[in-house]
Amino acid sequence: MVTESAAPPLVKAAKPPPALRYFRQVGVMIRAETLAELRRRETPVAMVVFSLLVLLIFSFAFDLRPGAPPDVLSGVVWSAILFSGMLGLGRGFAAERERGTLDGLLLAPVDRSAIYLARLVDNLLLMLVMEVVTLPAAAIFFNMPVWRPALLLAVFLGTLAFAIVGTLFAVIAANSRARDVLLPVLLLPVSVPIVIASVEQTAAVLSGPTLLAAFPWTRLTVGYAVLFFIISMLLFEHVLDE
Amino acid sequence: MAQLALPRQATGATATAPWIWLLNAVSLVGVMASLYLALWWTPKEAVEGDVFRIFYIHVPIAWNMYVAFFVVFAASILYLWRREPIWDRVARVSAEIGLLFTTLVLITGSIWGKPVWGVYWTWDARLTTTLVLWFMYLAYLLLRSYSSEGGQAPRYAAVLGIVAFVDVPIVQYSVTWWRTLHPQSDILAPGHLTGSMLLGMFVSLVSFTLLGLALFVQRYRVESMRDEARTLRQRLEEAEG
Numbered sequence A: 001m002v003t004e005s006a007a008p009p010l011v012k013a014a015k016p017p018p019a020l021r022y023f024r025q026v027g028v029m030i031r032a033e034t035l036a037e038l039r040r041r042e043t044p045v046a047m048v049v050f051s052l053l054v055l056l057i058f059s060f061a062f063d064l065r066p067g068a069p070p071d072v073l074s075g076v077v078w079s080a081i082l083f084s085g086m087l088g089l090g091r092g093f094a095a096e097r098e099r100g101t102l103d104g105l106l107l108a109p110v111d112r113s114a115i116y117l118a119r120l121v122d123n124l125l126l127m128l129v130m131e132v133v134t135l136p137a138a139a140i141f142f143n144m145p146v147w148r149p150a151l152l153l154a155v156f157l158g159t160l161a162f163a164i165v166g167t168l169f170a171v172i173a174a175n176s177r178a179r180d181v182l183l184p185v186l187l188l189p190v191s192v193p194i195v196i197a198s199v200e201q202t203a204a205v206l207s208g209p210t211l212l213a214a215f216p217w218t219r220l221t222v223g224y225a226v227l228f229f230i231i232s233m234l235l236f237e238h239v240l241d242e
Numbered sequence B: 001m002a003q004l005a006l007p008r009q010a011t012g013a014t015a016t017a018p019w020i021w022l023l024n025a026v027s028l029v030g031v032m033a034s035l036y037l038a039l040w041w042t043p044k045e046a047v048e049g050d051v052f053r054i055f056y057i058h059v060p061i062a063w064n065m066y067v068a069f070f071v072v073f074a075a076s077i078l079y080l081w082r083r084e085p086i087w088d089r090v091a092r093v094s095a096e097i098g099l100l101f102t103t104l105v106l107i108t109g110s111i112w113g114k115p116v117w118g119v120y121w122t123w124d125a126r127l128t129t130t131l132v133l134w135f136m137y138l139a140y141l142l143l144r145s146y147s148s149e150g151g152q153a154p155r156y157a158a159v160l161g162i163v164a165f166v167d168v169p170i171v172q173y174s175v176t177w178w179r180t181l182h183p184q185s186d187i188l189a190p191g192h193l194t195g196s197m198l199l200g201m202f203v204s205l206v207s208f209t210l211l212g213l214a215l216f217v218q219r220y221r222v223e224s225m226r227d228e229a230r231t232l233r234q235r236l237e238e239a240e241g
Helices: A018-040 A042-062 A070-099 A101-107 A112-142 A149-174 A179-190 A192-207 A212-239 B008-012 B018-041 B050-082 B085-117 B125-146 B152-181 B195-240
Strands: none
Touching: A018 A112, A042 A070, A042 A112, A070 A112, A070 A149, A070 A179, A070 A192, A112 A149, A112 A212, A149 A179, A149 A192, A149 A212, A149 B152, A179 A192, A179 B125, A179 B152, A192 A212, A192 B152, A212 B152, B018 B050, B018 B195, B050 B085, B050 B125, B050 B152, B050 B195, B085 B125, B085 B152, B085 B195, B125 B152
């Protein structure tokens, strides 16, 4: 019979390098939070229903029908995505505070920026899931050619850039008194470049199949995403409770 | 009740230092002088005539608006780095002054716009960018007022101050380019400045900057005293409780 402490292990288990450990931490957090949320289905369902309703209301507001100009359609779809996205951003962090899991996360020896990264992936996935329903709905309602790679790329990049800034502001807004109202007030002015760029790119793709004409906007979106990703990673630790 | 040792500056806090009187006086005289220059002394502008005169106020206020925003940015960075309350105070006072000046820029711009463009508002690049800036200042102040009393609000506000300022050139670029892609009907550019007009503009610039500084100092002192009162009140509650 061999007890645990009888003999030292013959081969010492190698410690993973810090970078790998970091990403493993992020992965664990993502699995914990995102899958829990998607499985629970509250937030994704609310987001999807809300975005469909926005499409509906805008069709009344502008009397949209199949064949409406691509600029208008692009704006309507992005309005639905952004409003619904803010709904999801707002709920995510509030739910985590209620469950008390945030305190547990802060006690663990996890790098603060890893928490941001996990939240970012979580929010991004939520928005992408919402878009999986919204885009086909818009394609049907307004006869939009949604199934073009350039359009999907434009939507993805815009969503990513929005989620990068939104995740940072969602934490700030979640800790204040008027959290539902404050998030749009904080997020929308700062996201103006993304809103313009995304609407322009999508309109360009709806008019012609490639992104070439609107490529400078794509470049702007990517640049914005990179810049604010770096800034958010640096500033996130200041935003969490001590 | 426990004895509270009042900090030394509490007794002298209300006395106004001589340099503040001087600053207020000089900025008042300066603003009067620039109004005189703007409204009477300078010649009519070639294209717009007398309508142009509002620019002697509009341009310096716009300049102050950008300076105030930069101060918010710098103070926010300093606060996150040093965590000293003074920087947080500088940031929130500057944001308030900045919002005031941004509002004035938008109003004076609209007043200029009505006779020149025929409309009070147009979504041209400059105006739109300034409106976005106005919303950013407003967001900063709303964030502060909606935050519960505690150590978090200054940090959040500092993060917003940094992010918003970094975003301003990007907003400017994207809005300007959006406008060139979708041009509106001919927008008259502000007129050109010649000789004596340059002097008028320079005097305006200096006096309104001094005015901005004077307003900042006033507001800063009020906030400083308010913070001190809050600290004393907290100490009193702790001593009693």
